[in-house]
Structure formats: C-alpha cells, structure tokens
Amino acid sequence: MTDFDINSLVRPCIQALEPYSCARNEFHGQASVWLDANESPYNAPFNRYPDPLQAQVKAKLAQVKGVEPGNIFLGNGSDECIDLVYRVFCEPKTDNVVAMSPSYGMYEVCAHINDVAYRKVPLRPDFSLDAQALLGAVTPHTKAIFLCSPNNPTGNAIDTLLIERILDQAGCLVVVDEAYADFSSQPSMRHKLARHPNLIVLSTFSKAWASAGVRLGMAFASRAIVELFNKVKYPYNVNCLTQQYALEHLKKLDQLAGWRNAILAERGRLIDALSRLPQVLKTYPTDANFVLVKTVDADGIYAHLCREGIVVRNRNRVEQCLGCLRITVGTPQENDAVINAISNYGNK
Numbered sequence: 001m002t003d004f005d006i007n008s009l010v011r012p013c014i015q016a017l018e019p020y021s022c023a024r025n026e027f028h029g030q031a032s033v034w035l036d037a038n039e040s041p042y043n044a045p046f047n048r049y050p051d052p053l054q055a056q057v058k059a060k061l062a063q064v065k066g067v068e069p070g071n072i073f074l075g076n077g078s079d080e081c082i083d084l085v086y087r088v089f090c091e092p093k094t095d096n097v098v099a100m101s102p103s104y105g106m107y108e109v110c111a112h113i114n115d116v117a118y119r120k121v122p123l124r125p126d127f128s129l130d131a132q133a134l135l136g137a138v139t140p141h142t143k144a145i146f147l148c149s150p151n152n153p154t155g156n157a158i159d160t161l162l163i164e165r166i167l168d169q170a171g172c173l174v175v176v177d178e179a180y181a182d183f184s185s186q187p188s189m190r191h192k193l194a195r196h197p198n199l200i201v202l203s204t205f206s207k208a209w210a211s212a213g214v215r216l217g218m219a220f221a222s223r224a225i226v227e228l229f230n231k232v233k234y235p236y237n238v239n240c241l242t243q244q245y246a247l248e249h250l251k252k253l254d255q256l257a258g259w260r261n262a263i264l265a266e267r268g269r270l271i272d273a274l275s276r277l278p279q280v281l282k283t284y285p286t287d288a289n290f291v292l293v294k295t296v297d298a299d300g301i302y303a304h305l306c307r308e309g310i311v312v313r314n315r316n317r318v319e320q321c322l323g324c325l326r327i328t329v330g331t332p333q334e335n336d337a338v339i340n341a342i343s344n345y346g347n348k
C-alpha cells in the first residue's frame with residue numbers, strides 16, 4: 001500500500017502522550033549499584049524489574065522468525081496486542097473495527113471494553129472470506145480490520161493473496177492473527193511487512209509453542225507501530241520469569257517441531273475417526289490444532305462429555321456454528337477418549 005500515514009490513524013491523546021519513563025530507560029552504561037527504582041537489594045535476580053523492552057528475547061525471536069528486532073512487540077499474551085490495537089488507534093464512541101464472523105471472541109470483547117463499534121461481516125456458509133463484503137463494511141472511521149488465519153473456531157486459513165488484496169485496498173490497519181499458523185502449510189504474513197505498512201501480524205507462545213501458561217504473545221509490525229505499542233503498554237508487561245523461560249524455550253525448536261508434527265498426525269486420525277461416527281454430521285477442514293465438528297446434538301453431546309470428564313468447546317450458539325463442537329487435538333489417549341465418549345452418546 002502506498003501513501004499510508006500511520007499517524008493519521010493514531011488517537012490524538014496517544015499522539016500527545018508523554019509515556020512513563022522507566023528508571024532504567026534513562027541510564028545507559030555500566031553500573032554496580034542500583035538505587036534508582038526502589039527495589040529490594042535482596043532476593044536476586046527477582047528483586048529487579050525486568051527489561052521493559054525484552055531485548056534478549058527479541059534478538060532470539062528475530063533469528064527464529066526472520067524479522068528485525070525493531071519489528072517485534074511482545075505482550076502478556078497476544079490478547080494484550082489485540083487490546084493495544086484499540087487503545088492506540090480507536091477513539092471510543094467514534095471509531096470502529098471490521099471483523100469476520102465467526103472469529104476469535106476477544107476482538108469483540110476488547111471492542112466493547114474500549115467502547116468501539118464492532119462491525120461483523122459473516123463468513124460464507126463454507127467459512128470462506130468474502131473480501132468484497134469485508135471491504136464494503138469499512139467506513140471513514142474504521143481503524144482496523146481483524147482477520148484470523150487459521151480462523152478460530154472454523155479452523156480454515158485465509159488465502160494469502162486475498163489477505164494482500166485486503167491490505168492493498170483497506171485504507172486502515174489489517175491485523176492478521178496467526179495464533180494457529182504453525183499448524184498450517186500456508187506461509188506467514190510477517191514476511192510481507194516491508195510491502196504493507198498497515199499490516200500487524202499476531203503470533204503466540206500459547207499454541208504450537210506449548211506455553212499458554214507463561215503468557216507471551218507477539219506482534220510483528222512496522223517500527224512505527226511497534227513504537228506506538230511500546231508507548232502505551234504497561235512499563236513491565238512481560239515479567240522476568242517469562243523472559244527467562246522464553247530464552248530457554250527457544251533453544252528447543254526441534255522438540256517444538258516434534259510436538260507440532262505429533263499434533264498434525266493426530267489431527268488427521270481424530271478427523272478420520274470422528275467423521276465415521278453417526279453422531280457427527282460433518283467435520284470441517286482445519287489448518288489449526290482443533291477441529292470444528294457439526295453434530296446431531298451439540299448441547300447433548302457436550303453435557304455427556306462433561307459427565308465423562310472430557311471438556312470440549314460448545315460452539316452451538318455461535319453464528320453459523322449451529323450443532324458444532326470445537327475439539328482441540330490432544331495426545332493419542334485424549335483423542336481416543338473423546339472419540340469413544342462421542343461414539344457412546346445416545347447408545348442405550
């Protein structure tokens with residue numbers, strides 16, 4: 001996209017904001033006595049505030065993800081990055097965002113929290129994206145379009161050429177949430193940052209990197225957008241335990257790939273077994289670590305599974321997902337348990 005001016009999208013109060021300056025931001029050099037931040041001198045290393053800009057983690061992630069450190073923002077889960085899109089760009093009661101529907105629930109929750117209108121564009125019945133309808137929903141007050149690829153809860157990925165068309169024509173930010181992209185064969189959009197200054201790509205440690213408990217999410221975007229996010233985030237949004245953990249975890253890329261491959265193999269087996277059950281009307285194609293399943297009775301099967309101690313996600317009340325359960329791919333034993341339990345539903 002040409003002649004895109006990020007500053008024209010930023011909320012005036014954020015543009016004018018004098019951000020909080022951390023004690024450590026003002027000193028550059030070697031020191032052995034730290035009496036600047038009212039920390040305790042005891043209990044090292046946890047007595048010290050963490051690096052507010054997570055330089056070591058970003059340096060390692062830059063290698064792993066093939067982007068510059070300056071194009072990486074780290075948050076307390078990618079949920080923090082989603083919220084920052086609103087807080088930085090969307091003026092409450094005035095601006096809006098456009099999103100495909102159904103999709104990840106936090107986009108809409110964050111819109112309500114920030115008092116920003118949320119304009120939903122339904123996916124087609126086969127869950128493909130109607131780019132024309134999406135772009136048609138954009139108004140002069142639209143600050144961002146949220147795309148989720150692969151999409152939660154439908155599981156399908158959006159074609160990258162279609163995403164590029166939207167990026168070219170949108171005239172606003174386009175957030176591409178790639179939380180599940182490691183389970184897809186489609187290339188990541190983060191490699192297109194240089195061509196699209198309005199692109200924000202979200203990724204997370206929570207899914208293929210098997211670390212939902214540590215709360216670490218990533219946004220890849222232009223330096224200007226990363227700087228705006230840094231200006232608005234809590235000063236120490238990623239704690240020192242999480243930063244240490246991430247550095248160690250990123251040494252285990254082979255193991256992570258092994259886990260992902262195991263999940264992909266089980267995904268095929270799970271879909272195959274589920275689609276043979278009379279209780280299952282349809283399994284939707286998936287590029288993620290879950291499968292959306294249309295059943296004969298979602299509420300009944302959900303309650304039955306709960307009684308068996310198996311928790312899946314009931315999506316029966318979600319737009320276009322009538323009768324659907326979303327089932328995460330687990331270990332072979334967990335997958336056998338859910339297959340067996342569903343197969344027993346309704347058997348006298």
Ligand SMILES: Cc1ncc(COP(=O)(O)O)c(C=O)c1O
Pocket residue numbers: 076077078079080104148151152177179180203204205206212216217
């Ligand atoms: C599409 C999508 N994006 C983001 C998230 C949240 O990720 P995180 O754990 O990094 O906050 C989820 C969680 O389920 C998700 O499905």
